[in-house]
Amino acid sequence: MSGKKLKAVEHPPVTARRQHKADAKAAATHPPPRQRPLTRIQKEKQDIILEAALEVFSVHGFRGSTIDQIAEVAGMSKPNLLYYFPRKEEIHRRLIAALLDTWLAPLRDFDQNGDPFTEIRSYIRRKLEMARDFPRESRLFANEMLQGAPRISEMIEIDLKALVDEKAKILLTWMEQGRLARTDPYHLIFSIWATTQHYADFDVQVRAVLGKGRNGEGRFEDAARYLEQLFMHGLSPKPRMNGSA
Amino acid sequence: MSGKKLKAVEHPPVTARRQHKADAKAAATHPPPRQRPLTRIQKEKQDIILEAALEVFSVHGFRGSTIDQIAEVAGMSKPNLLYYFPRKEEIHRRLIAALLDTWLAPLRDFDQNGDPFTEIRSYIRRKLEMARDFPRESRLFANEMLQGAPRISEMIEIDLKALVDEKAKILLTWMEQGRLARTDPYHLIFSIWATTQHYADFDVQVRAVLGKGRNGEGRFEDAARYLEQLFMHGLSPKPRMNGSA
DNA sequence: GGAAATTTTGACCAGTTGGAAAAATGTTAG
DNA sequence: CTAACATTTTTCCAACTGGTCAAAATTTCC
Numbered sequence: 001m002s003g004k005k006l007k008a009v010e011h012p013p014v015t016a017r018r019q020h021k022a023d024a025k026a027a028a029t030h031p032p033p034r035q036r037p038l039t040r041i042q043k044e045k046q047d048i049i050l051e052a053a054l055e056v057f058s059v060h061g062f063r064g065s066t067i068d069q070i071a072e073v074a075g076m077s078k079p080n081l082l083y084y085f086p087r088k089e090e091i092h093r094r095l096i097a098a099l100l101d102t103w104l105a106p107l108r109d110f111d112q113n114g115d116p117f118t119e120i121r122s123y124i125r126r127k128l129e130m131a132r133d134f135p136r137e138s139r140l141f142a143n144e145m146l147q148g149a150p151r152i153s154e155m156i157e158i159d160l161k162a163l164v165d166e167k168a169k170i171l172l173t174w175m176e177q178g179r180l181a182r183t184d185p186y187h188l189i190f191s192i193w194a195t196t197q198h199y200a201d202f203d204v205q206v207r208a209v210l211g212k213g214r215n216g217e218g219r220f221e222d223a224a225r226y227l228e229q230l231f232m233h234g235l236s237p238k239p240r241m242n243g244s245a
Numbered sequence: 246m247s248g249k250k251l252k253a254v255e256h257p258p259v260t261a262r263r264q265h266k267a268d269a270k271a272a273a274t275h276p277p278p279r280q281r282p283l284t285r286i287q288k289e290k291q292d293i294i295l296e297a298a299l300e301v302f303s304v305h306g307f308r309g310s311t312i313d314q315i316a317e318v319a320g321m322s323k324p325n326l327l328y329y330f331p332r333k334e335e336i337h338r339r340l341i342a343a344l345l346d347t348w349l350a351p352l353r354d355f356d357q358n359g360d361p362f363t364e365i366r367s368y369i370r371r372k373l374e375m376a377r378d379f380p381r382e383s384r385l386f387a388n389e390m391l392q393g394a395p396r397i398s399e400m401i402e403i404d405l406k407a408l409v410d411e412k413a414k415i416l417l418t419w420m421e422q423g424r425l426a427r428t429d430p431y432h433l434i435f436s437i438w439a440t441t442q443h444y445a446d447f448d449v450q451v452r453a454v455l456g457k458g459r460n461g462e463g464r465f466e467d468a469a470r471y472l473e474q475l476f477m478h479g480l481s482p483k484p485r486m487n488g489s490a
Numbered sequence: 491g492g493a494a495a496t497t498t499t500g501a502c503c504a505g506t507t508g509g510a511a512a513a514a515t516g517t518t519a520g
Numbered sequence: 521c522t523a524a525c526a527t528t529t530t531t532c533c534a535a536c537t538g539g540t541c542a543a544a545a546t547t548t549c550c
Contacts, residue, residue, distance in 0.1 A: 039496085042497095058391075061305065063308070079499070082540085153449070184471045186467075187471035204401070230475070233481070311507060313506085
């Protein structure tokens with residue numbers, strides 16, 4: 001039953017093709033993107049706006065957020081905000097760009113020459129700290145992923161993939177050397193991402209389930225302890241003899 | 246620097262207080278929610294709408310989705326859709342309600358009398374299957390969480406918490422019996438949720454990173470194998486003597 | 491201090507969005 | 521067949537949204 005065809009959702013769904021009459025002139029009434037090296041005041045205001053935008057975008061996603069909301073959180077009028085960032089997308093783009101850089105830093109630091117378990121442990125720890133200290137960034141990222149990463153598909157298909165490939169190779173080497181349990185390095189990385197970011201992205205759920213008791217900093221301490229145990233034991237190379245060919 | 250106060254985002258952010266002139270009459274022109282036992286045709290149409298709404302809401306979240314989008318996906322006009330669900334929120338509420346029920350079923354089945362490892366393994370497997378077979382539901386849920394679960398806070402603070410408390414107790418018992426590694430049962434459950442749902446919520450990322458190679462069904466097979474290894478080894482009760490007090 | 495440049499504001503616009511009303515078109519039981 | 525009911529379409533609206541623009545307020549630099 002229900003023979004009606006259900007069309008799939010597309011991405012630039014309703015808005016976006018409304019190009020208005022902007023950009024043709026670009027920088028007539030908007031001096032910020034000028035040749036000048038960007039005043040200190042401009043930098044400050046932009047930071048305030050980006051802060052506010054992070055607050056809003058991370059909760060409602062791109063489409064669900066409005067310039068008015070961001071302007072209100074930033075404590076300025078909408079036209080004023082638009083003076084610094086002529087379009088909504090630009091704000092989002094800036095946030096995402098800055099995010100990706102910081103977000104992957106811990107993985108970049110993953111060191112070939114280190115001890116496998118030390119490296120993995122400190123990676124988990126750093127990711128968990130990021131979830132604790134930058135939950136909004138984590139949610140912004142999650143929001144983007146949930147939506148199919150329309151604005152950063154290139155970034156993840158190329159840069160991210162390359163980085164993960166590189167690190168997966170390191171893990172593989174360690175496994176071959178018997179210093180790490182033989183397993184799928186990609187899924188290993190996924191599981192670290194998932195478990196750590198969970199504490200930022202599903203924060204409400206975690207809080208609700210843990211109740212009012214263990215919820216302050218302790219929450220993250222416990223998580224760190226648990227994850228460490230899980231991964232250290234789960235990945236230790238068993239001296240069993242059933243792996244090699 | 247930047248002494249401007251940054252207001253926090255509230256939830257019924259901009260819209261929502263626009264109550265129009267609805268609800269006062271309720272069911273003057275909208276017969277569906279009548280006393281009649283709901284025709285088969287009505288049921289069908291509602292299902293089509295809910296299907297379409299799931300498609301849209303799961304990607305763009307509540308605020309980011311529009312009735313027009315849903316109507317288009319459902320293959321009907323907006324007023325026609327509104328004939329079946331007088332308001333947007335109602336559609337969402339219905340989806341969420343149905344979701345929560347199915348979503349927690351695997352955890353409910355967690356059996357006190359089973360073998361710890363069998364239970365955990367099959368729980369992981371079922372959750373992973375759900376991520377594979379119902380990714381939209383997973384994303385709908387994730388979207389709701391990211392937004393701070395404004396529409397289901399009660400549900401998770403009461404029902405979900407109670408359920409998890411109950412299962413955590415079971416895990417604790419097993420740990421005390423030495424049948425499972427002594428660890429934090431709550432974070433154990435979180436980590437299973439996180440790792441399995443990751444494959445639905447961050448699907449684009451997973452696909453991008455894995456590349457075109459291992460991506461069909463194999464993706465989930467590999468994930469299952471990896472997670473099984475991780476959790477089975479990570480949670481096995483080491484015969485080491487360093488845990489007790 | 492004052493002209494030039496920068497920043498902010500207020501009024502305004504066109505397109506979108508959630509929803510209302512009512513007319514028009516089926517459907518169905520008698 | 522037709523009255524009563526169910527469904528769909530057309531038209532319309534007010535609030536919201538992203539964005540413009542010119543004038544006003546402020547800051548900067550000589």
